[in-house]
Amino acid sequence: MPRDPGRRRTSAPKGSGWRGRLRRLVLGAVLVAVLVPAVGLVAFRWLPVPITPLMLVRLAQGEGLDRDWIPLDDMPPALLRSVIASEDARFCQHAGFDWREIRNAWDNWRTEGRLRGASTISMQTARSVFLWPGRDPVRKGLEVLLTVPLEALWPKRRILEVYLNVAEWGPGVYGAGAAARHHFGRPVASLGPAEAARLTAILPAPRSWSAAAPGSHVRQRAGTIQARARSVPLGEANTPCPGS
Template identity: 55%
Template sequence: MRTLLRWALVGAAALVAVTVLWAALYRFVPPPATPLMLIRAAAGSGLERDWTPLDRIAPALVDAVIASEDTGFCGHGGFDWAAIEDAFDENEEGKRLRGGSTISQQTAKNAFLWPDRSWTRKGAETWFTLLIESLWSKRRILEVYLNIVEWDDGVYGAEAAARHHFHKSAAALTRREAALLAVVLPSPRRWSPTRPGSYVARRAGVIEQRMAVVRRDRLDDCVR
């Protein structure tokens, strides 16, 4: 029994060490691929991707993503507890399921983990969120997020998305284009920023208004 316990502790320590080193590496090195990219590629999707430093991505897209996904990004330590509590309350009341994930959580999930809603994956997501919040700057978290998030079938990252949808670089995106890209993030293979339905178009207008608040209230200061 003691031998088994000892090996379990060794295995756990090794797993922790590997994950810490993995997260530390991505602080400096762009992730070569993500689990979702590999899954989509195995299913026959293409792979459009072009890593782009944050300073070559339009500030409008930074503000649009913060406005749409996580207005508290610069102020929290990886988790928006109020949003998580609201999500639990709505889910328990039988309303449409929604998440309370921050940009940090989404970055951890996309960079290191498989797409799943299991408690095992959520636990791993929590661990990797703590790691990147400890080892990376907020600017690095957003830079990785904007370079690996899916923006259409087989299209990943801001540069590929800008060229795929608007035939321009990520640096040249307008406020409206940035808002449209941010709106489709929850369902990028179903919604289109270039052929927006009434909901996407209306929601993009709301995001544009929120972008002004993000800039006015300096909610993006941690990435400037």
């Protein structure tokens, strides 16, 4: 049959079809991935963090959610000293990354084939507030990227305050306030150096170790932390990194 010269071929609009939908979906995901952390970095500079990805994962797994937001001023100096001494001894000197620890971890991997952690409190805060749990390379890369603006926008005092309020301290237990109640049945402000060191000692494995009934490994770690914590300086009103 001869072709009707009056009929014109029409083509689908550019960007329609499954490729267009996929492109828009990917673009939307990228925008969300960029905007959500950007807004959070600004908002959480002053506002309490309402919930973290890890908390949501644990809730989905059937665990509870026990937490209180405790201002840094209401936390005992012994806990601040213990956490800095144990988790990030050069917290006050670095700008997010402790290159000395990173080099040590790299040398340890080359000589012993075992990679140990070199995350700072700043890196752990960025990871806890914005990222999912796990050890995959993508998450580690995002952790590094988020640490840079975190250190630029938040003072050290705020970084430590947020970390102490979102850290996991047991199954369904988050933050120092809930941790003190869970392990010792007391408010966090009443903890002394020994109890603060025991709480800090279980941070690497809070779902397996107990501060209330510590085993020999936790007791040894706590003793080391308590000794090191004595040399961590604090300014007025529990201000870490005095003079910064």
